[in-house]
Amino acid sequence: MPVTPLPPRRPLRRGLSASLSLIVAAAGALVAVAVSAPDAFAAGVPAPSPVGISGRGATVPFTEQEAEYAATNGTLIGPDRLYGHLPSEASGRQAVTLDATGEYVEFTLTAPANAMTFRYSLPDNSAGTGRDADLDVLVNGSRLKSVPVTSKYGWYYGGYPFNNNPGDTNPHHFYDEARTMFGSTLPAGSKVRLQVSSTSASPSFTVDLADFEQVAAKIEKPSGALDVVTDFGADPTGATDSTAKIQAAVDAGKAQGRTVYIPQGTFTVRDHIVVDRVTVTGAGPWYSVLTGRDPSDRSKAVGVYGKYAAQGGSRNVVLKNFAIIGDIREREDNDQVNAIGGAMSDSTVDNVWLQHTKCGAWMDGPMDNFTLKNSRILDQTADGVNFHMGVTNSTVTNTFVRNTGDDGLAMWAENIPNVKNKFTFNTVILPILANNIVTYGGKDITLSDNVMSDTVTNGGGLHVANRYPGVNSGQGTAVSGTTTAARNTLIRTGNSDYNWQFGVGAVWFSGLNEALDATINVTDSEILDSSYAAIMNIEGATRGLHFDHVRIDGAGTYALQIQAPGTASFSNVTATHLGQSNPIHNCIGSGFQITRGSGNSGWYADPPVCTGTWPAPKWTNGGVPGDGTPPDDPPTDPPSDPTVNLAKGRPVSESSHTDVYGASKAVDGDANTYWESANNSFPQSVTVDLGAAKEIKRVVLELPPSSAWATRTQTLSVLGSTDNDTYTTLKPSAQYTFAPSSGNTVTVPLPGTATRYLRVLITANTGWPAAQLSEVEAYTG
Structure with missing residues (x-):
């Protein structure tokens, strides 16, 4: 079949304007009711x-x-x-x-x-x-x-x-x-x-x-804190400019090692409050509000910023329990009118409300170990959060983002590598332009346990790409190492690109600057009612994609939209309710190699379709998070079979391993293979993600058979978590003997506490100076 020429590529949103038309692939396909x-x-x-x-x-x-x-x-x-x-x-x-x-x-x-x-x-x-x-x-x-x-x-x-x-x-x-x-x-x-x-x-x-x-009562001033009103004269009515007075309080807090308190009130701030080595806390984001903009210089507006990297950056900053509600009514990318910005290493932003600024947080590195958590980011003219160049070991977690003018949560490794950053347990809704969650470049990035919904245009729900200036392997900024996209739910994501004039997938990959050549694992996720294709690749080449335990329920067009060469493996990927009878659009032919494992259904066709036109999407408004029951039947979680090992084949992590003895061998169902930690470095642990919280009543631990391994005793405890953050002890530390007479197997009874993340923590081993397990098995009975 003839190959359809690719329309001109989408222009760079950051720095190159384009004349945009309202022509979309599905124009006329659906009339608003x-x-x-x-x-x-x-x-x-x-x-x-x-x-x-x-x-x-x-x-x-x-x-x-x-x-x-x-x-x-x-x-x-x-x-x-x-x-x-x-x-x-x-x-x-x-x-x-x-x-x-x-x-x-x-x-x-x-x-x-x-x-x-x-x-x-x-x-x-x-x-x-x-x-x-x-x-x-x-x-x-x-x-x-x-x-x-x-x-x-x-x-x-x-x-x-x-x-x-x-x-x-x-x-x-x-x-x-x-x-x-x-x-x-x-x-x-x-x-x-x-x-x-x-x-x-x-x-x-x-x-x-x-x-x-139900908003809690206001938070009172911490003991010993400096008060921006009573100690420095800031105006809680907002009638006068409090910028200089709050800055003086912050500077004094740094010099004296004291917390700075913003009491209840609305404070007019017309320029950046610069923070370094200080804690600034408020009475709560419903009570303590910073707002304002310079009346004549529109490039100056309320914001709390770390020092820029060229100035040495800031560190040891804590910002919490207040709101920044700005007055930004236009998009001017050259203006630093974001709620939070600059460089902040070893710093935390917690329980803040960010609204009506350009970006909620635009962080310019190099900077390391920054966390934004437990917050709300609403109604931005551009990104919700952007980790922009040289941001490492940093996290956005448990944050609600809605109505951003550009990407919801983004990492952009422009010229300086972004490494080991994480976006986890966030809800990102209605980015008006671009993607819900994206990493442009970056090494060893984690995008997991998030919910994304309702992409509007020119983007998808989840995007991994070598796109935009400065993202290339020559500078170490391209996608590299392992990108982990696990346990995400995408609802009505992906949409039409008005430049390309075809749909963008809910999950999509781009090698625009250069081939995307890394390990990208998309696992334990669901793509529901995608507006166009469920999965898409485009531009350059995309190699190293791996999909495992992915449920596609509803796609406006295809399960796969292949527009560039590459390789991908699929196991336990299922697709239902697709808008097209042929589930794959592929005009690349054998240039895109698919490896099919077990457990797949509904998404594969040989030959795929290659059309000269893009079909109008068919939207179902269906697909239910969880078990897939229809919208009028609330989803239920069927009881687990008490005889089934819930840990087998599940995602697993470790504190360390030696040689080829990685943690995956502890959940592969084969007692002859085993995990072994680094030597002489206790404690060590292995953690299994069961995929959902289950009432685990026993854990069975194994070592290789008695014909190979002699008796040894390991001192261990069992811990559990529902969020992979806070762990509780399910079984206190004790000695367990693995003996050939008992098949080198021990059973650890547990109280049946609901547990999703199951961790075995080992502190000693009489048979070898390392932690060792060939199998970790989990049962509900």
Whole structure:
């Protein structure tokens, strides 16, 4: 069959603008549904939610409710995934529009709450400067308050890096979020209504969802801390500029070795607060807020920054328990108007709320050992987080990201290597441009236990690539070592690229700068209702892909979209509900070599299809996280067979190993092979990921058969965890004798605590100066 010429490649988003058109591959394939839904419940099409997936993504403090399933006399819009259409940027690609006085969306609380964040869109004004209005909040039919809403932080036009001119093409970035506290705790069952009181300021109000939570009381000043208000005169009303006074407090905190406390209040900050060797903490992100922007120099705005690497960088910084809510209404990549930035080694950002800045955190290395955790990043004009060049051993974890103007979580090894960074247990929703999670270059990167959903355009859910300037092997910045993408859930990810004019896969790989030639392991993951292909490679070549235990349930087009040479292996990969009868699009032919292991179904065809046109996608709004039961039947976790070894063949890690005796040999089902740690270096451990929390009641440990190995005693304990972070002791340390008379096998009874990550910790061995195990077996009975 003839090879379809590849359209011109997508321009660089960082530094090269392009004239963008609203032509997408699926144009005309789906028309947005607009159905009047007076006083209706569950008006929307059921679609899986990315919030609250057990064991994956961020653990959030709120309960989310979608407007399309609430009581309303408004108009349902969607489902629709076409770029530039209002519902395409809504969670689940559906929302409710209110366009008359008295129209409402009403949510019924399922748990007590004293606060609400709601996501909404107002139409832009003719000048592109946005409009301000209010929505009323009613509780059980009585008006509680009005909440200001605005379109000033949305509505971009034209080509990258975009503008605020409504006369230009490609309107997008429609939604924003507002938060409010109720003043008291509302019990479960309370009805909270968002209602239009007037259409004079805005002709319509579109409500996407509401997040309800119980906000804890404010955090009091730590003992011995410096107070930016009482000790340095910062203004908690926001009426005057507090930049210099907060900077003075931070400098004094560093000099005196004391914590700096930001009490309850809204503080105007018009430039960077520079931090180094200091802890800055607030009363909580609902109480302590930094905001502001220089009134004349628009390149200066609120932000907390480490010193740049050229200045020696900062280290030993802790930022926690406050919010940075900025006033950035445009995208100007040359301006450092991010909430957090600079270089911060050996530092932690914890429980912060970042909103309305350019990027939540743009970290410029070299820097090492930085962690951002337990935070919310909302409504950015560019990336949520970017580890930009020379960031090593750093992590973003348990963080909720929604509505970024570019990549949600990104690593970009521009000119300086990024090494051993991790994005784990995050929820990343609705990047308006580009990807949910991506690494551009990088060595030994981990992207695991995340939830990604609702990619809008020009990107996919999970992306690994040698793309963008400075990413190449000559500088050691290309993808290298092992990239681990494990236990991720992707929902409605991937979408159309308006430059390429075809779909981008939910999981995709690119060798644009040079061939992507490394070990990339995608394991124990699910790709649900992908907007186009489930898996895709493009540009250059991609070698070293390995897929194991991956479930594809719903893809708008293909299971595999192959557009460049390479190699990939597939084991235990299943695909159902594909938009095309042939599951593979491949015009490369034998240039892409597929190795098929066991346990595969639904995704392979020989020959694949090679068409001259790209098919319109077929979207199901289906695919359920977990066990795959349909949307109207809540997923259940069937009980485990007590006789089945749950550890066999599961992912495994180790503290060390010697020679060829890696930890995988301890779960391969063969007692003749074994794991052995480094010599003379106790303690040592091996950790098995069981894939889901199970009530483990016994662990069986084996050494090679008695014909080969003599008696030895190992001192060991068994630990368990549900998140691979906090471990509890399931069986205290004791001596266990492995004797030929008992088959060199010992059984360790356990209390049946729910455990996903099972760890055997060994501190001594009478038979060899190292830890040794040929099998670790786990049973629920």
